[in-house]
Structures are given as structure tokens and as C-alpha cells.
Amino acid sequence: MRVKAVVAYDGSYFEGFQRQTRTQQTVTTTIEKALQSLQIDSSITGSGRTDAGVHATGQIIHFDLPYYWRDLQKLRHALNRRLDAVAFKHITPVSDDFHARFDAKVRVYRYLFKTVKPTVFERNYLSYYSDFDPKILTKALSLFEGKHDFAHFHKTGADPHTTRRHIYQSCYRSFSAYHAIYFKANGFLRSQVRMMVEAAMQCAQKQMTLKELETQLACKERYITDLAPGSGLYLARVLY
Numbered sequence: 001m002r003v004k005a006v007v008a009y010d011g012s013y014f015e016g017f018q019r020q021t022r023t024q025q026t027v028t029t030t031i032e033k034a035l036q037s038l039q040i041d042s043s044i045t046g047s048g049r050t051d052a053g054v055h056a057t058g059q060i061i062h063f064d065l066p067y068y069w070r071d072l073q074k075l076r077h078a079l080n081r082r083l084d085a086v087a088f089k090h091i092t093p094v095s096d097d098f099h100a101r102f103d104a105k106v107r108v109y110r111y112l113f114k115t116v117k118p119t120v121f122e123r124n125y126l127s128y129y130s131d132f133d134p135k136i137l138t139k140a141l142s143l144f145e146g147k148h149d150f151a152h153f154h155k156t157g158a159d160p161h162t163t164r165r166h167i168y169q170s171c172y173r174s175f176s177a178y179h180a181i182y183f184k185a186n187g188f189l190r191s192q193v194r195m196m197v198e199a200a201m202q203c204a205q206k207q208m209t210l211k212e213l214e215t216q217l218a219c220k221e222r223y224i225t226d227l228a229p230g231s232g233l234y235l236a237r238v239l240y
Contacts (some may be wrong), residue, residue, distance in 0.1 A: 001065045002096050003072065006089040007031070011055040011230065012124035013085035018049045027086060031061070034082040038075070040065060047100045047238040048107060051191060053230035055125065058089075058108075058237040062100040106168065106239035109193045111181040112232045126178070127232030129201050134172060137204035140213055141170040141181065144196055152216050153196055154189030155227070163189060170196075182236075197228035 009027050019028040031044055042063040050056060069075055072091045079088045113127040144167045151163040169184040181200070183193055199216070202208035202224060212223045 001067075001070075002062055002094050002098055003065055003091050004094045004098060004100065005061050005063070005091045007059050007061060008057045008087045008089060009055065009059065010085040010124075011050060011053050011233075014052065016050060016052045016054075017046055017056075017059070027056075027059075030083065030086055031079075034079050034086075035063065037082055038069075038078055040069065045100050047104045048188070048235065049190070050233075050235055051194070051230050053124075054233045054235070056235040057110075059235050060100045060104070060238045060240075062094065062098055100238075103240050104238050105186065106237075107185060107187060107235070108237040108239075109183045109188070110234045110236040111183075111193070111197050111228065112234070113179050113181075114177055115179070116177070124231055127229045129179075129205070132201060132204035133206070134174070134204070136206070136210070137172050137181075137200055140200040140203040140210060141172055143210065143213055143217060144170045144183070144200075148217055149219055150189055150192055150217075151219050152222050153192050153199070155191035155195070160189055165189065165192070191227055194227040194230065194233060195225070197233075198226045199224050201228065 014027050015023045015025050017027040019026050028044055035042065042065070044061045044063045047060040076088045076091050113129050115129060115131055117128055118126045147164060147166045149164050154163065165185055165187055167183060167185045169182065171182050173180045173182065181197055183196065199208065199213055203210055203213055208223060215221050216223050
């Protein structure tokens with residue numbers, strides 16, 4: 001039986017979501033070890049990969065269960081007892097051809113930051129940017145909306161089938177001492193969200209112009225390749 005699970009994890013404990021040969025400290029390896037301790041030998045597939053230090057509140061994974069695992073509530077509790085920085089929120093049965101990555105229609109990322117240095121208790125979960133212009137930030141983020149070729153807004157090393165993506169929504173919100181940037185799209189390239197955040201924030205801090213951002217978005221010239229810190233980024237939701 002194939003199941004779909006909603007999982008949350010504290011990215012500060014991991015070197016990223018995807019399994020790696022150089023380290024065991026990944027989200028995938030950690031979950032698969034917990035499954036193996038319950039005699040479940042299936043590998044897992046996620047809706048997308050997150051970088052080292054990046055968190056998730058709504059990552060989706062799928063895996064296959066042997067015939068004797070039918071009580072999914074019992075399975076969720078058993079997994080959560082074995083896991084520390086990962087939590088299974090829901091496990092539900094799906095069709096045998098369900099694919100967490102390829103069937104996903106919409107992905108939502110949230111980026112959190114403060115304009116004062118985060119405390120020692122916050123620094124793994126928030127980013128820091130000094131004073132900025134919220135109006136310019138809003139204008140910068142609006143430039144990303146729509147269908148674009150993001151060839152100049154992703155980390156090299158991956159070989160995507162296409163660098164075109166559709167950003168449905170890109171917006172800024174604030175609440176109390178906290179600030180948030182949201183991206184909602186059909187998909188994202190490797191480190192694309194972090195590079196878009198950094199570019200928008202540099203505009204908002206007047207270190208980069210909106211015209212330069214438009215030029216880079218049009219793939220005419222690169223003005224920035226820096227990434228926003230991973231500590232503020234969360235994979236918030238995946239829709240099917």
C-alpha cells in the first residue's frame with residue numbers, strides 16, 4: 001500500500017533533504033532509518049529537495065508499506081517516537097501511482113526574518129536584514145509574478161528539464177517584530193527562492209535597483225548570485 005505523509009522538520013539538524021554519500025545527516029536518511037526499524041524497507045520520495053538548514057512545515061513524501069502495516073495512526077505514533085527533529089503530521093493511503101514530486105501542482109514557501117538580530121533561540125529559525133523599504137520590497141517581489149525563465153535565479157550544479165516556472169503569488173507581510181515573504185508557484189529550481197529573496201531584499205535596501213532586477217529576470221545580465229540565509233526558509237505547503 002502506498003501512503004502519502006505530511007512531515008515537518010527542523011532543518012538546522014540536517015545537511016539537506018536528499019540522501020547524500022558524504023553524510024547520514026539528511027532528512028531522507030533519517031526517515032528511512034526510522035522506517036527500517038519498523039521493518040519497512042521502502043525508500044521515500046519527497047515533493048522537493050530543501051537545502052541544508054532549510055525547514056519544512058508541510059513537506060509531502062510518499063512510500064510503500066508492507067501488507068501487515070494497516071493501522072496508519074499507530075504507524076504515525078511509532079515513527080514520531082523514533083524521530084526527534086522530524087514529525088509526521090498525517091499519513092493517508094493513496095493510489096499506487098501517486099508521486100509526491102511529479103503530481104504536485106503548487107508549492108508554497110515562507111521566508112521569515114527580523115530587522116534586529118535574532119536571539120540565540122531564534123537564529124536557527126529566522127534570518128536578519130537591517131532596515132529596508134517595504135514599498136520597494138513589495139514592488140520587487142511583484143516582478144517575479146507570472147511565467148518567467150529563471151535561468152539567472154538558481155544555483156548551478158543541477159540540470160533541470162526547463163528553467164521556466166510560473167510564480168502565482170509573491171508577497172510581503174509583517175506581524176509584530178517579524179517579517180515574512182511568501183512565494184506560491186508550480187515549482188522552484190535549486191535555491192531559487194533564496195536567490196529571489198536576496199535580490200528583493202537588496203532592492204529594498206537600495207543596494208540593487210528594480211531595473212537591474214528586471215534585467216536579470218530577463219536573463220540579460222547577472223547582478224546577484226548570493227543566497228538569502230537558509231535559516232529563514234520554510235517549505236510551507238504542497239498542493240495536489
